[in-house]
Amino acid sequence: MPPREGIYGLLAEFDTPGELVHATEQARLAGYRRMECYTPYPVEDAAIALHFHKTRVPLVCLLGGVMGVTTAFLMETWINVWAYPLNIAGRPLFSWPAFIIPAYEWTILFSGFSACFGMLALNGLPQLYHPVFNAPNFRNGATTDKFFLCLEATDPMFSPVETRTFLEQFPAISVVEVDH
């Protein structure tokens, strides 16, 4: 990645989720699009304010589940019918009702793994470095009791001075510049 220069964005810190959601809604109304909220627990209203409702995690999970059931069932059929056929008390080689049980387990296994790793991949995690960690007050509050709104510099509306004035109209504890 080429080295980035300049600032990543402006980070406003709030005391309550209500203030954060209000500021986010106002920023969206003012035309800002590239922004993100950081909260110590999931705040659904913040996601609504960001217009972020749909995730692809369920789709990834479904694909994983389909893959799991197909893999397990075909594997069992191939093993017990072709690769290693055994006569067990005269039961048919293709005993599909018995094959359902491992296939059922692998459906859950594959879809569970897809849900978890799909979520991490869509979130771009693990990502040990992120510019917001450079803000002096971020780590003290974002995972404990404070609520942050970051307006990012890549937004066409962004200007270091005007955006700061915009954010300072809210009862923010502080508005700080975040470096790359």
Add this chain to the structure above:
Amino acid sequence: MATKGPMQDPIVDPRIDPRTGEYAVIAPGQNFKSITQKIAGIVLTSNTPLGWFFGLMVAGGVAMGVVIGCTWLFLKGVGIWGITIPGAWGFAIINFVWWIGIGHAGTLISAILLLFKQTWRNSINRFAEAMTIFAVVCAGTFPLIHVGRPWLAYWLFPYPNTMNVWPQFRSPLAWDVFAVSTYALISIIFWYMGMIPDFGTLRDRATMPLAKYMYGMLSMGWRGSTRHWIRYESASLLLAGLSTPLVLSVHTVISFDFAVAALAGWHTTIFPPYFVAGAIYSGFAMVITLAVPIRKFYHLEDLVTLRHLDNMAKVMLGTGGIVAYGYAMEVFMAWYSASHWEFFMMWNRMFGPMGWAYWLLILTNIAIPLTTLWSRKLRVNVTYLFILSLIVNTGMWFERFVIVVTSLYREYLPSSWGTYRATKWDYIIYVGTMGLFTSLFLLFVRFLPMIPMSEIRTMLPQTKVTPGGKNAETASQEAS
């Protein structure tokens, strides 16, 4: 849980929520910071309580039973155990079923109660999940060591090999491999994923460089971004939805090990639901066994309140009722089937040479808990619940003992009748797994956040978002 109307007499106990008449889920007066400090402090403190070291020493010493017992077992073979013909299944399978069953409450709390929006579960779900994983570790030990040649245990898995030999998928024992391994992996995934945001909190609050580094790596760089939270919540719900059928299937598959066999006492259709209910019953007993000393030792009475204990006792009452129904149905079917073998099996189970085990099981699993748990006074009596949870765990172990042993040692042919007597090696390994379980649990409470901080935060009144961004303190005042 059903909520009672407001109580008639004025309540002096401040822990009782006056609106519902129930104990509050979280004691009043907590905020984001106090909760975080309390829970993170247990992990991040540099003063490990002496009691913890003492506990780990004792538990680790007991866990040596597994090491010593398995060493001798691997040297001599399974002949050192009490298993014989016809009693070819003994402690190994009893302990396996018992431990797996204990694990079930963890998944029930983390998955099923999440789907039912039972928010009271938030305080106890992390350590219940940890309990699940450690119970599965103990359970998984037994099938591995009971195969006779444990160094070949990987033959259980379908993998391409030069012998061209593959597993036989019409056998319940092959189903077991899939069910238990899936259960272990999904439980670990669910547990770890739940801890990622809390690892972020620990990373940000840690002062020691090593702790910062370790929790930083474990948190994967979690920064609490709203888009991340939405995907995270979606994945949590999906995992909960997947774990629910999984947890019901695991003990069902284990019951198939018995139910598929053509042996009186095992070959019954009631086994799957009855095993699952029994699993949840013993699992909740184990959660209480663990929760009572932990909340006392770490002063967590504000977060794991009497409401939790009361609710868990109610779940035990419900599942215990199902288990009692299962016992009654077994007796009824033995008579109603008009099968000589079934009838004899039941008679032998009750009045045969090992009848004492059956009546002990009825006493500990049915008679004591199902008569006393109706009383709310006893449900919130911490000492009583602790003792009761030990009684129920004993009872559930005897249930497995009765099912395994009394069905096997009186076979169809009287000429092959035998008896079963466990040897000291059976006991050493069994008690050793309890030490292993306790050691793992002690390491967990010391190094990992045992109560999910991010989930507890969502239960506070301060989380309310009022339209227009009004300061939420007013909202919390309105709420309280």
